[in-house]
Amino acid sequence: MSTGALSTAQPMAPVPLRVRSLRRESADTFTVSLDVSGRPGGFPFQPGQFNMLYALGVGEVPISISGDPGRPGELLHTIRVVGSVTEALRRVGRGGWMGVRGPYGRPWPLEEARGLDVVVVAGGLGLAPLRSVILHLLRHREAYGRVSLLVGARSPEGLLYRRELARWGKDPRLKVLITVDQAGPEWKEHVGVVPALLRDMALDASRTVALMCGPEVMMRFTVRELERLGVPDTRIHLSLERNMKCAVGFCGHCQLVPFFVCKDGPVLPYDRLRPFLHVREV
Amino acid sequence: MALALAPLEEHPFLRGLSPAQVKAIACEVREESFPAGALLLREGDEARTLFLLRTGRVSLELNIPGQGPRQLESLKGGDILGLSWLFPPYRWHLDARAVEPVEVFALDAACLRGPSPEHPVLEPALAMRLVRQLYERLERVRMQRLDLYKGGA
Ligand SMILES: Cc1cc2nc3c(=O)[nH]c(=O)nc-3n(C[C@H](O)[C@H](O)[C@H](O)COP(=O)(O)OP(=O)(O)OC[C@H]3O[C@@H](n4cnc5c(N)ncnc54)[C@H](O)[C@@H]3O)c2cc1C
Ligand code: FES
Numbered sequence: 001m002s003t004g005a006l007s008t009a010q011p012m013a014p015v016p017l018r019v020r021s022l023r024r025e026s027a028d029t030f031t032v033s034l035d036v037s038g039r040p041g042g043f044p045f046q047p048g049q050f051n052m053l054y055a056l057g058v059g060e061v062p063i064s065i066s067g068d069p070g071r072p073g074e075l076l077h078t079i080r081v082v083g084s085v086t087e088a089l090r091r092v093g094r095g096g097w098m099g100v101r102g103p104y105g106r107p108w109p110l111e112e113a114r115g116l117d118v119v120v121v122a123g124g125l126g127l128a129p130l131r132s133v134i135l136h137l138l139r140h141r142e143a144y145g146r147v148s149l150l151v152g153a154r155s156p157e158g159l160l161y162r163r164e165l166a167r168w169g170k171d172p173r174l175k176v177l178i179t180v181d182q183a184g185p186e187w188k189e190h191v192g193v194v195p196a197l198l199r200d201m202a203l204d205a206s207r208t209v210a211l212m213c214g215p216e217v218m219m220r221f222t223v224r225e226l227e228r229l230g231v232p233d234t235r236i237h238l239s240l241e242r243n244m245k246c247a248v249g250f251c252g253h254c255q256l257v258p259f260f261v262c263k264d265g266p267v268l269p270y271d272r273l274r275p276f277l278h279v280r281e282v
Numbered sequence: 283m284a285l286a287l288a289p290l291e292e293h294p295f296l297r298g299l300s301p302a303q304v305k306a307i308a309c310e311v312r313e314e315s316f317p318a319g320a321l322l323l324r325e326g327d328e329a330r331t332l333f334l335l336r337t338g339r340v341s342l343e344l345n346i347p348g349q350g351p352r353q354l355e356s357l358k359g360g361d362i363l364g365l366s367w368l369f370p371p372y373r374w375h376l377d378a379r380a381v382e383p384v385e386v387f388a389l390d391a392a393c394l395r396g397p398s399p400e401h402p403v404l405e406p407a408l409a410m411r412l413v414r415q416l417y418e419r420l421e422r423v424r425m426q427r428l429d430l431y432k433g434g435a
Contacts, residue, residue: 123431124430124431125431152431153431154429154430154431154432158431179356181426181429181431182353182426183352183353184350184352184353185343185350185351185353187353188381190339190356191341191342191353191354191355191356192355192356192422192426193426195422195425196422199360200358214430214431215430215431217425217428217430218430221421221425
């Protein structure tokens, strides 16, 4: 659960943080850096955790931390504008204030993955909570076997972190495969769905752990392909999104049958999720 | 030194078949290479080949008036390419372009279709493998059509 970087005595009270900078990622997505320089130790978090971000007077939403866990002095979130709160967060602008509480949630099982090959699968905005995983894996590269990153997006223009992806693509410590649903003739990477990339991987199922975040339909198909390749479902981990309110296991808003996604997740292993992944949200 | 390419019977599309089945399906085979940028198939041309891709990557393209060519899917070593030889009018309905240098086995459709082109009689093993490929492609196309990444993750 929470590592309690902010107040755990008052878990529902957001702390105001100033916006240090904003960077446009794509037409509807931006990355915001919040100023944690006044906090001793910065803002420690574990890859996969999220914060509740509060746009003053408008509302509060869960957003993953997309920064480098090895650099707690920088707090980053990548936000796609889909409705009123995310639009209000975009409007805050440099120098403005956002309310923050967190970090919350169960992180990616990176300790458990030590010594194994790691396949990271990201669809669309799902790359945001996985960016911190890639940065962690690169920082502790010797502790892991082969590391691959499979990324799917709607179009080349919809890809997040394009510069960084290009850099990772040239990094011999990492195998990066990118696919988009459609592209013009200038695109030189793959075109098609993410699970099809797995056929390219010569993956050793007996020593692979898969970490995945993206649209649930994409994850269901990818899980099926991983299972077909023989990856045990205890080693397939998914990050789920469910609507949230309290983020600390009080309100039941995020409930997925036996789980509260905010506190038992958002990262859960597929063997526990399997019976419930097809349950619709109420 | 270039790595030796796997022989015909080791191609994933044929793997596991008996030598007699491979011979019946691939009674006429050419080994071909295409440089990056070359077209393996051109929309409208006569369709008379099943390509088994050995190495490299090919993109299926459709020219959309006013928009130019759009890439619809990429295929790679281990995949098959080109099924329009199965049904009249035996014309390719897409372009297929080598994105990088490509090596293929080109199987002659005349012998895949059996003795009567009007009423093809496919080897059962070939028919099942083609159905499987078509089914998997249908699933991929369905998923692409959902436009999954449109809003939110
Ligand atoms: C653990 C977790 C981590 C997340 N990480 C990120 C992130 O890193 N970046 C990011 O941009 N978004 C992330 N989200 C999703 C984000 O919380 C929602 O997009 C946000 O709550 C929408 O609020 P809104 O008021 O702008 O839109 P609303 O007006 O509430 O909704 C607009 C549209 O988004 C849909 N929606 C609302 N909330 C969610 C949700 N939680 N999940 C899926 N769809 C939703 C609605 O059904 C509607 O179609 C995360 C969600 C969770 C649960
Ligand atoms: S959001 Fe309240 S219990 Fe999870």
